[in-house]
Amino acid sequence: MNDCLKLPLRQGGGDGRALGGWEALWTSLGEGEAERLPAGRGSGWSPVQVPQQLAAFEGRSAVWYRTSFPRPDHGGRVLVRFGGAFLAVNAWLNGRFLGSHYGYFGPFGFDLTPFLGDSNLLVVCCESPVELDLTRKRHVMGIFNDGDSRPYPDSAYFSLPDEYRWEVPVGLWKPVELEYTGAVLVDRLLLRPRFEAGVGRLEVETRLRNLDGRDMDVEAVFQVSGDRPLQVRRQLRIPGGYEQPLEVNLSLPEAERWWPWRLGDAALASAVLEVSAGGKPSARVEDTFGCRELEFDTTPGAWSLQVNGQPLFLRGANYTPGYRLDQLTPETFRRDLQLAREANLDALRVHGHVLPEEFYREADAAGMLVLADFPLTGAYGYHASADEAAFFETSVREQLPEMVDLLGSRPSIIAWTAHDDPPWIPAKAGLGDVHAVRQNYTVDQEASATLERLDPSRPALAGSGELDAHLYAGWRDGSWTEFQELETALLSEFGAQALPDSQSEVWQALGRGGRDADEDPGWLYAGFQPASWAEQGVGLPSQHPTLESYIQASQGYQAELISFAVDQARRRKFEPTVGAFVYQLVDPFPGIGFGVLDHSRRPKLGYAALTDAMAATRVILEPTGYLPLDPFGFGYRTGEPVTVRLWVVNDDPAPPGEAAVRWNLRRVRAPELEGGARWRDAVRRKSYSGSADLDLPDAAEPALQCGLVSLTLEAEGAYELTAELVARGEVLSTARLEIAVADRLPGRRRRPRLPEYIARRLLEPGSLMVDPDGLTVTLLNQLRPAVLTYLGELTLDERALGDVPIRVDAGAGRVPLPRRLELPVGRPIRVHIECLPPADAVRLALALEVPGIARGRVSVETRGVGEGASREPV
Numbered sequence: 001m002n003d004c005l006k007l008p009l010r011q012g013g014g015d016g017r018a019l020g021g022w023e024a025l026w027t028s029l030g031e032g033e034a035e036r037l038p039a040g041r042g043s044g045w046s047p048v049q050v051p052q053q054l055a056a057f058e059g060r061s062a063v064w065y066r067t068s069f070p071r072p073d074h075g076g077r078v079l080v081r082f083g084g085a086f087l088a089v090n091a092w093l094n095g096r097f098l099g100s101h102y103g104y105f106g107p108f109g110f111d112l113t114p115f116l117g118d119s120n121l122l123v124v125c126c127e128s129p130v131e132l133d134l135t136r137k138r139h140v141m142g143i144f145n146d147g148d149s150r151p152y153p154d155s156a157y158f159s160l161p162d163e164y165r166w167e168v169p170v171g172l173w174k175p176v177e178l179e180y181t182g183a184v185l186v187d188r189l190l191l192r193p194r195f196e197a198g199v200g201r202l203e204v205e206t207r208l209r210n211l212d213g214r215d216m217d218v219e220a221v222f223q224v225s226g227d228r229p230l231q232v233r234r235q236l237r238i239p240g241g242y243e244q245p246l247e248v249n250l251s252l253p254e255a256e257r258w259w260p261w262r263l264g265d266a267a268l269a270s271a272v273l274e275v276s277a278g279g280k281p282s283a284r285v286e287d288t289f290g291c292r293e294l295e296f297d298t299t300p301g302a303w304s305l306q307v308n309g310q311p312l313f314l315r316g317a318n319y320t321p322g323y324r325l326d327q328l329t330p331e332t333f334r335r336d337l338q339l340a341r342e343a344n345l346d347a348l349r350v351h352g353h354v355l356p357e358e359f360y361r362e363a364d365a366a367g368m369l370v371l372a373d374f375p376l377t378g379a380y381g382y383h384a385s386a387d388e389a390a391f392f393e394t395s396v397r398e399q400l401p402e403m404v405d406l407l408g409s410r411p412s413i414i415a416w417t418a419h420d421d422p423p424w425i426p427a428k429a430g431l432g433d434v435h436a437v438r439q440n441y442t443v444d445q446e447a448s449a450t451l452e453r454l455d456p457s458r459p460a461l462a463g464s465g466e467l468d469a470h471l472y473a474g475w476r477d478g479s480w481t482e483f484q485e486l487e488t489a490l491l492s493e494f495g496a497q498a499l500p501d502s503q504s505e506v507w508q509a510l511g512r513g514g515r516d517a518d519e520d521p522g523w524l525y526a527g528f529q530p531a532s533w534a535e536q537g538v539g540l541p542s543q544h545p546t547l548e549s550y551i552q553a554s555q556g557y558q559a560e561l562i563s564f565a566v567d568q569a570r571r572r573k574f575e576p577t578v579g580a581f582v583y584q585l586v587d588p589f590p591g592i593g594f595g596v597l598d599h600s601r602r603p604k605l606g607y608a609a610l611t612d613a614m615a616a617t618r619v620i621l622e623p624t625g626y627l628p629l630d631p632f633g634f635g636y637r638t639g640e641p642v643t644v645r646l647w648v649v650n651d652d653p654a655p656p657g658e659a660a661v662r663w664n665l666r667r668v669r670a671p672e673l674e675g676g677a678r679w680r681d682a683v684r685r686k687s688y689s690g691s692a693d694l695d696l697p698d699a700a701e702p703a704l705q706c707g708l709v710s711l712t713l714e715a716e717g718a719y720e721l722t723a724e725l726v727a728r729g730e731v732l733s734t735a736r737l738e739i740a741v742a743d744r745l746p747g748r749r750r751r752p753r754l755p756e757y758i759a760r761r762l763l764e765p766g767s768l769m770v771d772p773d774g775l776t777v778t779l780l781n782q783l784r785p786a787v788l789t790y791l792g793e794l795t796l797d798e799r800a801l802g803d804v805p806i807r808v809d810a811g812a813g814r815v816p817l818p819r820r821l822e823l824p825v826g827r828p829i830r831v832h833i834e835c836l837p838p839a840d841a842v843r844l845a846l847a848l849e850v851p852g853i854a855r856g857r858v859s860v861e862t863r864g865v866g867e868g869a870s871r872e873p874v
Contacts, residue, residue, distance in 0.1 A: 474561045
C-alpha cells in the first residue's frame with residue numbers, strides 16, 4: 001500500500017527546492033493509464049497551483065499532475081518529498097513508476113536518482129474515492145468524509161439541489177520538494193525525554209535507511225543544544241538496501257521542565273542528528289523536544305492526570321480550524337492558540353483528524369496540551385466485502401506508525417485516540433444493527449494496542465465516547481438538565497450550534513435566509529441542524545421576527561448551555577471528572593456550527609461564557625429542585641423552596657488562603673399587576689443576602705461546596721442570584737443565576753414538526769392507506785441504519801386516537817410495535833394502526849423518534865377511502 005520512503009523530517013537541513021510549474025488533468029477514479037497519462041501524454045492539461053487542496057466529487061475523483069525540471073547539480077541522491085497529499089498517490093518519473101502512498105497527513109517521498117535524465121518529467125496521480133454510504137466507508141479521512149465538522153450533514157444528502165454535491169478533498173495540499181542527500185537517510189526520529197530522580201534523561205529512537213546497493217560504513221552524531229551542548233557518536237555498518245534501528249540514551253543534567261502554560265514555561269530544547277556515509281555527509285535532521293513527566297491513567301473508574309507531578313483538570317475545546325488544510329498556516333495556529341489561552345483553555349482536542357504538524361509544534365511552544373485523534377470517525381466497512389474490509393484494516397495498520405513517527409516527539413500531546421465516535425460504543429445504540437454487531441471493534445482495539453506499543457509514554461483510547469462522554473444534552477440527546485447528573489471521567493464533547501453575528505463575513509458565503517430559512521438548502525449545506533434547533537434550541541427561523549433576533553437568541557442559548565455544562569463538570573473536579581472539552585473552539589468552514597468563534601474568528605456570546613466558566617478560580621451556583629424552562633432556565637413555583645448550592649473550584653497553582661463567598665438575591669423584573677395585586681406583591685417582595693467563609697481549595701484538590709441558599713419566595717417575577725468570591729482583598733470570580741418564580745410555569749414546548757427533507761427519507765411518500773380495521777403507513781429509511789425508539793401521539797383529523805394498538809410488518813406478518821424497531825436502509829416496514837377511521841377525508845399525524853437522526857411530528861393525508869384513493873403525504 002505504501003511503496004515509498006517515509007520522510008517525517010526534512011533530510012537535507014534545508015538543502016533543496018520546491019517544484020513549480022505544475023499542470024493538472026481531471027479523470028474518473030482508476031482512469032488515465034490507458035491514455036498514457038503516466039508519461040505526461042493526453043490532452044486537457046492546464047496550469048494548477050501547488051500546493052492547493054482540491055475537491056473530488058462523484059465522477060471526478062482523480063487528479064493528475066505533471067511538472068518538468070532539469071537534472072539537479074548534485075553528486076549524491078536526489079529525493080522528491082511530498083509534504084501532504086489526499087489520498088492515494090502514485091508517481092512516475094520519465095515514465096518509470098516510482099511507487100505509491102496512501103494517507104493524507106504523512107510526508108513521504110521517492111528516490112529519483114536511478115531514473116534522472118538531463119530533462120525530467122514528474123507525473124503524480126492523486127485519488128480520493130467519494131463514498132456515499134457512510135456506514136460502509138473504507139477510506140481513512142476522518143472528518144473529511146463524515147461528521148459535523150464538514151459541510152453537508154449526511155441526513156440531508158440526496159435531499160438538496162444538485163449544486164450542493166458531496167465532496168471530499170483531493171490533491172497536493174503541501175509543497176513538493178527536491179531534497180539532496182547522501183546514500184543513508186533518517187526515516188524515523190523519536191525523542192522521548194523523562195526524569196529519573198529529578199535528572200533529565202533522553203531516549204532517542206531512530207531508524208537509518210541505506211538507499212545504496214552497497215554496504216555502507218555510517219557515523220551518526222546526535223547533539224542536544226544548550227549552554228553545555230551534549231554530543232553522542234555511533235559507528236555502524238548498514239547493508240545495501242536495508243534499514244537499521246539505532247537507540248541512544250543521554251543524561252540531561254540541566255534539563256528544564258516543559259509546563260502547560262498556566263503552570264510555568266513551555267521550555268523546549270533542540271536536537272540535531274547528522275549522518276555520514278562513506279566519510280561524506282549524507283543526511284541532517286532537526287527537531288525539538290520538551291522534558292516533562294506525564295502520568296495519565298485512563299483506567300475505567302480511576303482516571304487521573306498529572307504533568308510534572310501536578311494534578312490537572314483539563315479545560316479544553318475540540319479544535320478543527322479549517323476544512324482546507326492548505327490554507328492553515330503557523331500564523332493561523334498561533335492566533336487560535338492565543339484565543340484558546342484567552343478563553344482560559346489549557347487543552348485542545350484535534351477531533352477526528354490529523355492537522356499539519358506545524359500545529360503541534362506551535363502547541364509545544366504555547367504550552368497547550370493536546371489530545372490527538374487518528375482520522376477515524378463513525379462507522380466503517382458495514383456489510384463490506386472481504387476485500388473492502390481487508391483494505392480498510394490494512395490502511396489503519398499502516399498509518400498508525402506514520403502518525404506516531406510524525407508527532408511522537410511533541411510534548412504537548414498527552415494521549416492518542418484511535419477512533420472518534422465508533423459504532424460499537426453504548427452511545428451509538430441508535431445505529432441499530434451497525435452497533436449491535438460491534439462494527440469496527442476489533443480493529444479499534446488493535447489500533448489502541450498498536451499506539452501504546454509504538455508509544456508507551458502515552459495512553460491510547462480505542463474509541464472516543466467509550467470511557468469518555470460525548471454528551472449533547474440540550475441539543476440532540478435530551479434535556480440540558482442531564483448535565484446535572486454527569487458521571488464521567490472526561491466530558492470530551494458537548495455544546496450547541498449558534499449563528500454567526502450579523503457583522504460576520506461568514507454571511508457572505510452563507511446567505512441571509514431570514515424567516516424563510518427553516519429548510520433552506522444553503523443553510524443545510526452549511527451545517528444547520530433544524531431538528532435540534534426546533535426541539536431543544538431556540539426554534540426555527542420562521543419563529544423569530546428578524547434574523548438579528550434569531551442570531552441573538554441562538555448565541556444566548558449556546559452561551560447558557562456551555563456555562564451550565566462546564567460548571568457541572570468543574571464541580572465534579574477529580575470526583576470523577578478530569579476535564580471538559582466544548583465542541584468546538586472555531587467553526588471549521590463558513591457556516592452554522594458549534595464553534596464559540598465563527599470561521600472568521602469573530603466571537604459569539606458563547607466565547608465570553610466559556611472564558612468565564614473556565615476561569616482558573618470559579619464560584620459556581622448550582623440550583624436544585626427547579627422546573628426546567630424552555631429553551632433554558634430555572635423555574636420555581638411561589639411558596640416552594642428555592643435551593644442553590646454554592647461551590648468554589650480552583651485550578652490556580654498560587655498558594656490558597658482564606659476566602660469568602662458573598663451572595664445576594666433580588667427581584668429584577670416584576671409581573672404586570674393591577675390594583676390590590678400590586679399592593680400584595682409589594683408586601684411579599686423581599687431581597688436576601690449572605691456570605692460563607694472558606695479556605696480556598698488547592699489546585700490539586702476537588703471543588704468545595706461552601707454553602708447553601710434555601711429560601712421561599714412568595715412574590716412572582718424574575719430574580720437574580722449573584723455571588724462573588726473574595727480573597728486577598730480582591731474579587732476572584734463572580735457568578736449570576738436568573739430564576740423565574742410564578743404560580744404557574746410554562747410547560748415544555750410541543751414536539752416540533754419533522755423537517756420535510758428528513759421526513760421524506762423516513763416515511764414513504766403516498767403510503768398512507770385506509771384498511772377495514774385501521775390505517776397503514778410505510779416506514780422507509782433512506783438515511784443510514786437506525787432504530788425507531790418511539791412512534792405515538794397519534795391524531796386523526798386533529799382528534800387524539802389515544803392508546804390504540806400499533807403493529808408492524810417487515811415481511812413476516814404483523815407483530816406488536818417493539819420498544820426498539822430496527823430500520824435497515826432501503827427495507828420498507830408497514831405500520832398498522834388499529835382504529836375505526838371515518839369514511840371521509842383523513843389526516844393522520846404522529847410523532848417519531850429516531851436517535852441520531854431526528855425527533856418530531858409528521859402528518860400524512862389521504863383524500864378519499866378505499867382502493868384507488870388519492871393520497872398525498874404532507
